[in-house]
Amino acid sequence: MAERPLRILIAKPGLDGHDRGAKIIARMLRDAGYEVIYTGLHQTPEMIVETAIQEDVDAIGLSILSGAHMTLFPDVLERLRERGASDIPVFGGGIIPPEDVTALKQLGVREIFTPGASAQEIIGWIREHIRPRGD
Amino acid sequence: MPRSKREWLEQCYPKDKDRIGRFTTISDSVVDPLYTPEDVGDFSYERDLGYPGEYPFTRGVYPSMYRGKLWTMRQFAGYGTPEDTNERFRFLLEQGQTGLSTAFDMPTLMGYDADHPRARGEVGREGVAVSSIADMEALFAGIPLDRVTTSMTVNCTASILLAMYFAVAERRGIPLSKLGGTIQNDMLKEFIAQKEWICPPEPSVRIIVDMIEFCTREAPRWHPISISGYHIREAGSTAAQELAFTLADGIGYVQAAVDRGLDVDAFAPRLSFFFNVHNDFFEEIAKFRAARRMWAKIMRERFGARKPESWRLRTHAQTAGCSLTAQQPLNNVVRVAIQALAAVLGGTQSLHTNSMDETLALPSEQAVLVALRTQQIIAEETGVANFIDPLGGSYAVEALTNQIEAEAWAYIRRIDELGGIVRAIELGFPQKEISEAAYRYQRQLESGEKVMVGVNKYQVQEEPPIEILRVPPEVERKQVERVRQRKQTRDAAVVARALEKIRRAAREGSNLMPPIIEAVKREVTVGEISDVFREVFGIYRDPAYI
Known part of the structure; x- marks a missing residue:
């Protein structure tokens, strides 16, 4: 039997409204055959983790362009741990300086895509690294 | 010899030698190989262009344009504490900048104080943090509010920030009638594109009309709104969509103010606009020219405005943030220069040039300085500011101006049929049109049909690091x-x-x-x-x- 399609949550934490990238990625992933849940804007880390658990997703992609990435990524990771869901991989994209990318990866963010990354690159990464969580 | 454009295209133009299959603008409009008098049809100089400073203002809103006064060089700035931004303001004024422009942080823009849990991690990041009048005092400390003009980019909390600015001026003994500046205060484009909101569209428009009414009476030199296409374009719209949705928003505000009982000629002269200026050089120039001609018609014909000042579309412009690349960031200096030139040839009243490092972080002082110098070089070295609408009469530019205008009118008619812009937004119409355009462009980038130098062509392996500004967590x-x-x-x-x-x-x-x-x-x-x-x-x- 074929593997079921991956369920990916694309989420916009924080206050910034720059959703062009998040929406394009959501649509590209959908066109590539994934099940995509898009949270919409202005989500708190709590809301995102709740949605991820409720929707039983295989990965969470966070889009952050407000400069608050060093607060919001760790917050999401921490809440996943608290809820016993730290097996859900978190990746992300946004305007994130290289030093912060390194720091975030050390904290457990699986991958960070910065401006100029193509959707194909992101889809390729997901194909290689994300697997359906045990069902 | 060919006797018409068609004959020339059929008999003389070597189509098989075209280096690509389709020539298009960045907005995906097809570009002809050549434009001739046939492309401008029944062109009438008086009706379609007129003289600068005369209806329909295609050639410019003032008779002497930059020969009388250069555009205002207004660099958008704001980060950290009010004191940090105040220091940047003073630096820019010392360097010859002629107006201030304030960027607030996300909590301030979204109506949260710095101590609110939702503000965590965002205080002073994307702009300056202002929670109360004491912050506003510190932000403008030592700056003569009666002598500089100030622009404030804020929307859903605009009424509060403007009230603070007015209150600070009052404390310093400056009457409101002496204050010059602009507050963005355009909520409709927030629902369409930038997505910073508190309340639904109807009450949001009501607050804006309150501000228009108040400023018309009390602060007659202030622009109570800057009707903005910038963010619509950044969200991925085409040039024609940017123009159409911006003017449709303008129609929405004017209608709401008229419905309140305000005299159109009392407030219309204080409406201002804000457009993006992107990479596609001639398309952008055409957009600015079409915008003026359309707004003049809208105000005179649709709203019956009688004063020429009410017909004039005066605008700020900013180079396109979304055109900049994190890859090989020095290349951004070149993009910005070309975009800035288009804004000037398009006849803008004020201009912000982006800094080369903005895809990486907030701009460093060095990067801001290069951006400002870019404008000064255009103004004082290239000679372009000696001319008024120098591209007027070019077959290509006139044809593009007509074409973009026709596309924008079609959108405005569609929005009218849907019941006006507020209804169209509730139905998601402009939002979906923009999403489609953004998606199409992304696919064209991924297929290589559209090029971003350094991103999908001419990439380099190793990027040399550039110095970026970091806002320390202590802020x-x-x-x-x-x-x-x-x-x-x-x-x-x-x-x-x-x-x-x-x-x-x-x-x-x-x-x-x-x-x-x-x-x-x-x-x-x-x-x-x-x-x-x-x-x-x-x-x-x-x-x-x-």
């Missing part, structure tokens, strides 16, 4: 501390009474500006007043169209 702690302290030292009963007056005005429909000004003078904060908006008008939620 947030310091600002939160300050806001908490100030809240403790106020008289709670005074604050409650001031908020009650705002609540009453909000419910009863009387003008909100006087009670908001009164409240901010009593140290009532951005977050507290926004909470009243949330309570009375409700909260708007993202419909999250993909």
